Each structure stands twice: as structure tokens, then as C-alpha cells.
Amino acid sequence: MLQTSDSCLDTWMGREALAEAMIPVIGRLYRENNVVTNIHGRSLINNSTTYILKAHRFARRISKDELLLEETAPLLNTLAQLQLGSASIDIARLNQKFKEEGNGATLEEFLRAELAELVGKRGSGDRTSTDLVLYGFGRIGRLLARLLIEKAGGGHGLRLRAVVVRRGSDNDLTKRASLLRRDSVHGPFEGTIRINEDADIITANGVQIQVIYSDNPATIDYTAYGINNALVVDNTGRWRDAEGLSQHLQSKGVARVLLTAPGKGELKNIVHGINNGTIEDTDRIVSAASCTTNAITPVLKAINDRFGVVHGHVETVHSFTNDQNLIDNFHQGDRRGRSAALNMVITETGAAKAVSKALPELLGKLTGSSIRVPTPDVSLAILNLSLENGTTKDEVNNFLREMSLHSDLRRQIDYMDSPEVVSTDFVGSRRAGIVDGLATISNDKNLVLYVWYDNEFGYSCQVVRVMEQMAGVNRPSFPTTDVVEEAMSVLAALG
Known part of the structure; x- marks a missing residue:
């Protein structure tokens, strides 16, 4: 009725x-x-x-x-x-x-x-916490701060203690607090923010954040601020190898380092949900890979496990970043000197090659390229894959939908089949990537998938998950059902 x-x-x-x-x-x-x-x-x-x-x-x-x-x-x-x-x-x-x-x-x-x-x-012993320092306070640094403040609770788990920046002006603290409070893409900070200019402290929702001014990662005495055995998260992108990042370990009070960019050399590149189990207590420096690698690797793993990937090409349509020029000017990189706000810019991406660091079974099977476009956030990866086993659009979409709901990858993969979604609809997504089911193209062993991702916020959520694993502050999950078994039973019912 x-x-x-x-x-x-x-x-x-x-x-x-x-x-x-x-x-x-x-x-x-x-x-x-x-x-x-x-x-x-x-x-x-x-x-x-x-x-x-x-x-x-x-x-x-x-x-x-x-x-x-x-x-x-x-x-x-x-x-x-x-x-x-x-x-x-x-x-x-x-x-x-x-x-x-x-x-x-x-x-x-x-x-x-x-x-x-x-x-x-x-x-009963669950109030342990790990001191955390953000080295750099740019786009990713400020989003990480928002997430860590959101998760502060009663002082458990990851505890944001400080950010390290180079002083930019006499009213630097005010400006840093203002950028945390307001964001053109992600909106206003949910809560209250106060500053103490005498002590260089920003207090956000009761979380006191010491702002430390330094341009040398090796000479900071964190213990002077009561910070000990800290996990330092370097989101500057300035150093990407073990030698450069090990400078942090020379500072007093630092135990481990996490890089929010693809690591070079022998550094472990971690995509949470895929190879985070390889993090060991002895690892002093770890990389959280790139936003694109985090977006595509879970989907590629799911497809490879079910259908087998022979080879493929990854094309990313990526929002512009601070690395590009707003108007035409000199830039060391090819084409990146041209106006980011006015042009589509073809550039390189290491994401396809980086996938194999998390998924060795795909080594040598993927190529990749990228086009930067005039949007401030949310990107799109197009996966053009040749498969070992043929499939249909409905079969692969049903499979990825169930993976997004029931599998161990449900925190990484999301699924959408609305005919009206566009890039701004995915601002603030906490998943690493979102499969656009209506855009899927399947012709037996040839498959094309479209995967949206918030290259700022979704990636930051993945970084926090890696932080929690490194700090050993993951909470046990209940009810204790076997989500993999559950997913497989659902898929079996789908045929």
C-alpha cells in the first residue's frame, strides 16, 4: 500500500x-x-x-x-x-x-x-599508541592529517604529534592552519582548529600538532618535543631511495620511515591489500607506492587470479599536480612546462612497471602512459588487457562487484554502474579504485576496464592503512567470518 x-x-x-x-x-x-x-x-x-x-x-x-x-x-x-x-x-x-x-x-x-x-x-592494554610525524604538509600531508585527527579517538593507535616544514613567511603557522581548515577540493575541515604562535602548535579537534621548522631531515631532535620511536611519513617526494630517506633515521626519536611516493632501488613498494603482509619489523624504510599503482593493482590482481592476464596496457587520465606549471614556463620534464590549466599533457608513468613490485606475477606484462588533464583531483585508469581465459561483460562485472563487497580487497576495490557518474562524484572516495561497470568492454579474451580513483584522498586512505600495519595498531575485526570463502560462494551462485 x-x-x-x-x-x-x-x-x-x-x-x-x-x-x-x-x-x-x-x-x-x-x-x-x-x-x-x-x-x-x-x-x-x-x-x-x-x-x-x-x-x-x-x-x-x-x-x-x-x-x-x-x-x-x-x-x-x-x-x-x-x-x-x-x-x-x-x-x-x-x-x-x-x-x-x-x-x-x-x-x-x-x-x-x-x-x-x-x-x-x-x-586492558589497548591504549598503546605510536607517535607519528608528517614530514611535509602539502596536498597528501594535509589529507593524512585530517584522517589521523579523525581517527584520534581516545588516544589509541596512530598519534599525530608533529609536522615538519620549511618556514615560508612570518605568519607561516597561520597560513598552515588555514590550509588545513579550508580545501578547494575536499571542503572544510570537520571541527575546530586553534593555533599557539608562541609554541608553534596547531590544535585540531583536541589533537596538538607541533610544527617544527627545518630543512634538514637528519638534524631534528624529536625527543625534545616528547616524541619517541616515531614513524616519520615523508610526503615531500624529495628523496625516494634508501640513502636519501635514511637521513630521517639520523634524527633523535625516529624509528621508521614511510614514503608516500614510489620508492627506488630495493625499497619495498607496498600496496595495502596486496603485499602489506611482506612488511617486517626489521623494515626501517618502506614506500606506499603511487596513487595510480594503488588504484590499479587490486583490480589487476582480482582479474589475474580469476582470468589470467597475458599482457596489457595501462593508460591513466590524471588530474594535474603541483609539479606542473599553471602557465607556460620552464620545466625540467618534457611537456610539463606547458600550462596545466589549459592543456592535456602526455607524460610518462611508472605505475605499470611498479605493479610488478607488488604483484611479481605481472612482471614484464604491462606497459603504461599518462595524460595529465585540467582537473584538480580524481583520475581514471584504462586497463586494456589480454586474458588467458575468455569472459563476458556481465561475468567480469559481477565478479568485480562481488570482490568489492565480500572479498579481502573490499577496502581497495569499489564498483559503480550508474550511467550518470563523472569524476567529481568520486572526490572523497576511501577506496583505492572504483570500477565503472557500464564502461567495461569485453570481447572474449580482450578486456577493457575503466577504474576511477581519488588520487589524493583515496591514496591517503591507503597510506594510513600501511601506517597502521607498520605501527602494529590494526584492530581485530568482528564477526570473524571468512570473507574469501563468502565471496567464492557468492560467485559460485552467480555461475
Whole structure:
């Protein structure tokens, strides 16, 4: 029966009230227990009523049914009573498991059994943190700062302590804070920012960030600021090999270094979700590879595992960067001296070759090139692949859609099949890459895939995931279902 306009609005307002009541519970679980709640990977921390409603609506992409707030609200309230230890909890999957496997138990009885290793463990050794320093405060540095502040919670995990920059002017601190507060692409900072010019400190949502002025990575005494055993994230791109980056290790208080650019020589280039398991405690310097490598490698792995890749070409249509000139002027690189705001510029990319550092099985199988275009953010990778096993557009799209929802790569791969999406729709995406299903072209063993990616924010999310692994602050995830087995069973059902 069709609802009247008044009853439809009443229903919406009732759902709003339930979502509003969930916000303080979500916040307490995060601040007091270091528990991150999510719905199929969509974090609920520090989000609005409308976002929570959208996340419940999103759940129908996985379970075919919209997630009911009437079910998740009491689940959250029960979680808040269990004095849980640190964890990441998917309330959608937990709710589904309760409905399918509860066997007549009450909600509290089920949760106590399912989360037995967490119950009553609040505060038991889970408040450890790792000091983190951002060396450089440009496009990636400021987005990393936003993400780290968002994840600050009750002081667990990664703890942003300082940023290092070269002083640009007498009012440098004010300008740095202003750039953190306002962003032409990613919008305003969600929260409050204050500065202490006497101490060179920026305070953002209660997180004190010491601004250190230096042009020498080897001579900083971080311990003078109470920073010890720090992970330094070099996002300047100035040094890309072990010799240059090892300068950071000469400074007091530094334990490890992460580069936010492709590393040269023997440095490990890590694409989280692919080869992050190769990071060892003895690795002092690691690279998080490039934004393009992070965008295409998960999709290439999925396709190679299922269909086999014989060879391919990667063409990236990439937003311009600070490396280019706004108007024609001298530049060391070919063509990059021409106006970025007025031209499409053909340039080289090392992303195709870099894929093999994360996926050795694709060594020598890929070529690549790039075209810089006059947009400030969001890029597009076109993967033209020859396969060992033929497929169809529907088969490959169904496969990639299920990988984006159920597999171990669901934090890296997203899937979209809207006929109206354009590049700006992907600003702020937290996935490494988004497959545009409607653009897929398949002719038996010839496959063309279009993969969008926010080359700033999506990449920054990948960098944070690598940071968390290096620091050993990854939370255990619940419920403990085997997502790979789940994905394979779904794919088998699809034929």
C-alpha cells in the first residue's frame, strides 16, 4: 500500500530519531573502548544522522535488504554495555549472523558468545599508541592529517604529534592552519582548529600538532618535543631511495620511515591489500607506492587470479599536480612546462612497471602512459588487457562487484554502474579504485576496464592503512567470518 506524503515523512522522521540516538553510543564505543563500528566497511565514527541512514540503505547492495535501524540500535546499545576491548565491528554482518545463527538466544547472550575474547577487556592494554610525524604538509600531508585527527579517538593507535616544514613567511603557522581548515577540493575541515604562535602548535579537534621548522631531515631532535620511536611519513617526494630517506633515521626519536611516493632501488613498494603482509619489523624504510599503482593493482590482481592476464596496457587520465606549471614556463620534464590549466599533457608513468613490485606475477606484462588533464583531483585508469581465459561483460562485472563487497580487497576495490557518474562524484572516495561497470568492454579474451580513483584522498586512505600495519595498531575485526570463502560462494551462485 502506497504511503501518504504525511505518513512517509513521519516514517523518515522516526528513522532520523533512531539514527540520532545511535550517534552518542557510537562515539562512546570509540572514545572509551577503542571500538570502531561500521556497516559493510562504511565507518560510522564522527558521521551525521543522514550518513548513518545512507549506510543502512547501502546494506541492500550486499544482503538485498535494507538494514533496519530497529535492529541495529538495540545491538549498539548492548555492545556499549559489554565493556569491550579494542576492535572493529561490522554491525550489519553481526546483525545478520544473529538472525541466522542466534538459535533462540537473546541478543546479549549471542553477543557475549560471539565477542567472547573482547567482553570485559576494556582498557586492558589497548591504549598503546605510536607517535607519528608528517614530514611535509602539502596536498597528501594535509589529507593524512585530517584522517589521523579523525581517527584520534581516545588516544589509541596512530598519534599525530608533529609536522615538519620549511618556514615560508612570518605568519607561516597561520597560513598552515588555514590550509588545513579550508580545501578547494575536499571542503572544510570537520571541527575546530586553534593555533599557539608562541609554541608553534596547531590544535585540531583536541589533537596538538607541533610544527617544527627545518630543512634538514637528519638534524631534528624529536625527543625534545616528547616524541619517541616515531614513524616519520615523508610526503615531500624529495628523496625516494634508501640513502636519501635514511637521513630521517639520523634524527633523535625516529624509528621508521614511510614514503608516500614510489620508492627506488630495493625499497619495498607496498600496496595495502596486496603485499602489506611482506612488511617486517626489521623494515626501517618502506614506500606506499603511487596513487595510480594503488588504484590499479587490486583490480589487476582480482582479474589475474580469476582470468589470467597475458599482457596489457595501462593508460591513466590524471588530474594535474603541483609539479606542473599553471602557465607556460620552464620545466625540467618534457611537456610539463606547458600550462596545466589549459592543456592535456602526455607524460610518462611508472605505475605499470611498479605493479610488478607488488604483484611479481605481472612482471614484464604491462606497459603504461599518462595524460595529465585540467582537473584538480580524481583520475581514471584504462586497463586494456589480454586474458588467458575468455569472459563476458556481465561475468567480469559481477565478479568485480562481488570482490568489492565480500572479498579481502573490499577496502581497495569499489564498483559503480550508474550511467550518470563523472569524476567529481568520486572526490572523497576511501577506496583505492572504483570500477565503472557500464564502461567495461569485453570481447572474449580482450578486456577493457575503466577504474576511477581519488588520487589524493583515496591514496591517503591507503597510506594510513600501511601506517597502521607498520605501527602494529590494526584492530581485530568482528564477526570473524571468512570473507574469501563468502565471496567464492557468492560467485559460485552467480555461475
